[in-house]
Amino acid sequence: IAGITQAPTSQILAAGRRMTLRCTQDMRHNAMYWYRQDLGLGLRLIHYSNTAGTTGKGEVPDGYSVSRANTDDFPLTLASAVPSQTSVYFCASSDSDRDIQYFGAGTRLSVL
């Protein structure tokens, strides 16, 4: 059982470039989430989706967009990366919006 797969594992990106972080789950979970984790701060929610076809904004959505075309995939796009988006990005999923969240291994992104 793979669970949640994120790609790439790590990336160095020039400022101004566009980047899509991929997230796929095989648990048929309805809800999916994108968080960023920065040193000294708690996980912060960027965007979420409670079911395929719907998305919502979290605490720090600016500069990011998501789509949820099907149950399994929830890509996160940085349209024009800036250095402040340097972070570790975690994708998570849960059966519903009130259930335990399961996390992918993360993508470490550096924007220079």
Next chain:
Amino acid sequence: GQNIDQPTEMTATEGAIVQINCTYQTSGFNGLFWYQQHAGEAPTFLSYNVLDGLEEKGRFSSFLSRSKGYSYLLLKELQMKDSASYLCAGMDSNYQLIWGAGTKLIIKP
């Protein structure tokens, strides 16, 4: 505002017991979660409390007091592999998790 407070770092000895405290303020309350995160890895679920009291799961227990906005995670018979960060998260009225910055637990032999 919403806020989760937990100590930044704690040190304990192998074989001992440690209690990691967490206080929370959320808009509405739909439960308190504890996750474990080893360095460079993903958070993994440990426990969930929505009612007052103690939930025990092997060496790990979690306690909740809703009236005090307080929870703790109790780890018994500490092992070196328990060295990790422990994340406290409160679920608000919109079913979104509000996360603390995590407590780094260092286990010494």
